[in-house]
Amino acid sequence: MPLKGKKALWGKNRVPQLPLHLMILPALILIIIYSYGPMLGIMIAFQKFIPARGIGGSEWIGWDNFRYVMAMPDSYRVLNNTIIISFMKIVSNLVVPVTIALLLNEIRKEAFKRSFQTLIYLPHFLSWILLGGILIDVLSPSTGIVNQFISMLGFDPVFFLGDNSWFRFVLVSTDVWKEFGYNTIVYLAALTGINPSLYEAAIVDGAGRWKQTWHVTLPGITPIIVLLSVLSLGNVLNAGFDQVFNLYSPQVYESGDIIDTFVYRIGLVDAQYSVATAVGLFKSIVSLSFILISYFLAYRLANYRIF
Structure with missing residues (x-):
């Protein structure tokens, strides 16, 4: 019974928070696109990067x-x-x-x-x-x-x-x-x-x-x-x-x-x-x-x- 009560309480509190999570979602998407996405460019530091070849085609030279x-x-x-x-x-x-x-x-x-x-x-x-x-x-x-x-x-x-x-x-x-x-x-x-x-x-x-x-x-x-x-x-x-x-x-x-x-x-x-x-x-x-x-x-x- 206590477990059911906790599940019911968690489910009850979850519904009112859903609109708040949806409000955060656009900001989260922007952060992923403009902050975390460009982090893939760190690989350029370990390459002999040539823009025409891109990150995938440039030679890997390590340190x-x-x-x-x-x-x-x-x-x-x-x-x-x-x-x-x-x-x-x-x-x-x-x-x-x-x-x-x-x-x-x-x-x-x-x-x-x-x-x-x-x-x-x-x-x-x-x-x-x-x-x-x-x-x-x-x-x-x-x-x-x-x-x-x-x-x-x-x-x-x-x-x-x-x-x-x-x-x-x-x-x-x-x-x-x-x-x-x-x-x-x-x-x-x-x-x-x-x-x-x-x-x-x-x-x-x-x-x-x-x-x-x-x-x-x-x-x-x-x-x-x-x-x-x-x-x-x-x-x-x-x-x-x-x-x-x-x-x-x-x-x-x-x-x-x-x-x-x-x-x-x-x-x-x-x-x-x-x-x-x-x-x-x-x-x-x-x-x-x-x-x-x-x-x-x-x-x-x-x-x-x-x-």
Whole structure:
């Protein structure tokens, strides 16, 4: 009897869920077609791929493409650039939004606070195609407003987008300017979850604004900071293709060439599809490893679970 009761209950609950499953079906089909279907192209990484012959007719060469990539003089430089730029962006996009969120939290005039939030949030919606053109004009060594100001101070103009010693800092600073507004809102939302009674208790104990921030506010948002920091490890090999592609040039390949732009030049410009696929597969495997590690650390350090 209990078994029959469970079967009846399962069958009873199954019918109302059927429309929900049918609603998910179109999205599932799209994912299979556009996400899982193209994964068959991974085989190109192990072939001497010739488009006219297709995947089925191309010669199978095993690991030769990976050996060729490792032997390329630029491969280690590209990997080094990607990791350095990514970590600089991860750290900067953690420190700046947290600082701005703490400062905004101290503002008592809601109208000014909301207006400032809107202003810093707007760049997030601008594409790097548009921002790239703006930055090229603004940072121009001859007509850019930044270099005109530098010249007024008596210094020589700086070729920000053509100097290897400056290019990484331009990438990181412009990325932070574009995205810190969005990240700030995330931390402001976390600040609203802090119990006001903790601040009242701190005031009773004689704590000023700085001590309240240090002993109440920061500990209150520490789990969110740890969570977002750990999850960002999954993007350690994503240094921002759209940004770098719109700002870099052969003059700054030494400091700004990353894996994604390297794959673009090899695959689409030089038509070495097999080699480009091998590099992309290597990046995907490393990124997957970092994502798995980040989820493990998120669970251990912030008690956050995806599944």
